[in-house]
Amino acid sequence: MKEAKLIVNKDFVIGEIDKRLYGSFVEHMRRVVYTGIYEPTHPLADKQGFRTDVIDLLKELNIPIIRYPGGNFVSGYDWTDGIGPVEKRPTRLELAWKVHETNEVGIDEFVDWTKKVNTELMAAVNLGTGSAKEAGNMVEYCNHSGGTYWSDLRKAFGHKQPHHIKLWCLGNEMDGPWQINHLTADDYGKKAKETAKIMKWVDPSIELVACGSSDPALASFPDWDRVVLENTYEDIEYLSIHRYYFYENNILDYLYSYIDMNNYIKSIVSTIDFVKAKKRTKKTVHISFDEYNVVNPVINQTIDTHAEWEKPKGESVAALIDLLALAGMICALMNNSDRVKIACQALLINEGGLINVQEGGSSIKQGTFLLFRELIKHGNGSALYTRIESAKAESNKYGDVPIVYGSAIYNQKDKKVTFFLLNYSMDDDVKVDINLQSFGKLLPIEHAILEGNDLFAGNTYDEPEKIILKKTSIDFSNDSNFHFILPKLSWNMIQFSHLN
The missing domain is CATH 2.60.40.1180 (Golgi alpha-mannosidase II)
Structure with a gap:
């Protein structure tokens, strides 16, 4: 021994743990929403079509915040497609994941669902094909009390009280060439700044998250983050970063992924502080690590086998090696809690999820569910x-x-x-x-x-x-x-x- x-x-305190450090992520992607949290034909579906077995599991888990609706999905998403009578909503070609998007679940339904599972919502606006004005309209629809076109439309569609969504993402992974309407750092920074202005004019109480780097392996890192911050520093509260770690047939390298995550965080902190010094400001922008997970193709070889525009199939299993690698990453987040205030494991269900569900069938807890349950219950303090x-x-x-x-x-x-x-x-x-x-x-x-x-x-x-x-x-x-x-x-x- x-x-x-x-x-x-x-x-010897590093920082206070923000409860939102133990968040998760729901995207309109494969079987996360449809036949995941939402399956109206399931025997356990409620009146809105949400699976009550999933709701019960999430009540047990008590996740503090969930990011929605994307993800790559959001860069081509028109949020107005997902409001109003469901039978009148359009079905679109969803270009990020190559499926038909029926828009049965939109912002109103998802807000209702978050209340069922006792969590907060971290909403994202479209800064790919979307505009600053459209983002402002969405904030007005969700957060304004009434007496205007968009807030009264929300009331007409059945939600008299505002949704009061506090945290908003200014797009998703706009540094990535795979992103719908990918932008340069300067173009995104300018667009994000103008969008932030409009959104905060509509609701000054909201907090905003700008897109930082989605992968430190990209040639744009960390200049992307510097340029975006130079444009948006005084308009945002958080800079978003993302990272996925893949099993590549080396056990120890995979388990020690937390080392790379820690180094990544330190580099972003240095970039933030450089811009802070350059701007001579007392304000500190914090980090929202709002997509992270491990990916193990060895035990998940059949995931995402559907052809383009066909119904997605499959789900992934979290093996013990995945749990241990992920747990190390979460410790790295805790050990940087002075600067990392928000984090979202990706994704909540089926796709690298904490829960797996069969279409029309049962649901099970992954080992990572047990991990998060203990972290959420006991991981609060300094x-x-x-x-x-x-x-x-x-x-x-x-x-x-x-x-x-x-x-x-x-x-x-x-x-x-x-x-x-x-x-x-x-x-x-x-x-x-x-x-x-x-x-x-x-x-x-x-x-x-x-x-x-x-x-x-x-x-x-x-x-x-x-x-x-x-x-x-x-x-x-x-x-x-x-x-x-x-x-x-x-x-x-x-x-x-x-x-x-």
């Missing part, structure tokens, strides 16, 4: 600087890396200290020693573990408990010195409470 040591002090000393493993991309990684959260209100720790060793359990003297007298509450017998297996309809959450005990010699075991290839939550 290998050993590790954790050094942490309650006064993120603390944590020094971890452990044995190392050699990876191709990142060199020698400690086999233990994680984050620490101190919740002064609840008087709890929580550690989220990963053991990335392929072969060995790790005994961890930790001294928590700076916190005063503590009592261990629980040690929860996510693990499985097969690194490349996940929960399926036939075997829905391949990855489970189990609990074990924590040893201690006194009320400040503790010892616990991290099983090999596992995620762990270790929590302590003040005695008094």
Whole structure:
């Protein structure tokens, strides 16, 4: 058995965790909306066509915020297609994902759904084919109380009270050549600035997210972010960044994806601070990491097999290796919580989702559902600087890396200290020693573990408990010195409470 040591002090604070750090994402893409959250012919569908089994699971999960409706989808989307009587809505060729978009679910229905699952909405406007005026009209429709064309139209369509959507994205991935009506950084920056002005004139209380880089591998990174910020800095609150990590037949490189994510965040922070200094402003723009996930084609070879304009099929499974890689990325987000305030795992359901559902059939929790449930419940408070000393493993991309990684959260209100720790060793359990003297007298509450017998297996309809959450005990010699075991290839939550 290998050993590790954790050094942490309650006064060495990184930043406060914003609850929106544990958000997710719903896009009109493949089986996320249609035959995902919405399936009016399903036996468990409610009057609006939303699956109540999915609603019940999401109530259990308690996700704080969900981004909608895209994604690449939004850059060709006319939001007015999705309002009014459903039977009168047009069916369009949806160019981002090459399907027929029926517009059965639009902004009003999705707002209703967010209330059913007790979450907030992060809405996106179209800055691809869309205009600044159209974005302003959407804010007026959603947020203005009444007495105008768009707000009265919302009332006529059944929603007398405003939706009060606070957080808005100014487009999606406009740096990407794949994007509908892709723009240069300067062109996007100017368009985003003018759009922001109109949107905030309509509702000064809203917060805005500008498009930063969607992939640090693009040649435009990080100049894109600099130019966009130079145009929009005083008009926005957040800069969006995206990143997906692919399994490429190297286990350790995949598991250690959090290192690249951490470096990416640091580069964006430097870019933001450069523009802040250049503008001589006291305002700090924060980061919205509103698309991130892992992609494992080894166990998801049949996903997205539909031909163009045909009905999408399939769904993806989150194996243990995917959960462990994703959990490391979330720890990186926590460890940058002074600058990263919002994050959205992509996507909520079926497509890299926390939940899988069969069309006309049952629903199951992925292992990542269990991960997020624990994070949302226990991951609130102040993120603390944590020094971890452990044995190392050699990876191709990142060199020698400690086999233990994680984050620490101190919740002064609840008087709890929580550690989220990963053991990335392929072969060995790790005994961890930790001294928590700076916190005063503590009592261990629980040690929860996510693990499985097969690194490349996940929960399926036939075997829905391949990855489970189990609990074990924590040893201690006194009320400040503790010892616990991290099983090999596992995620762990270790929590302590003040005695008094």
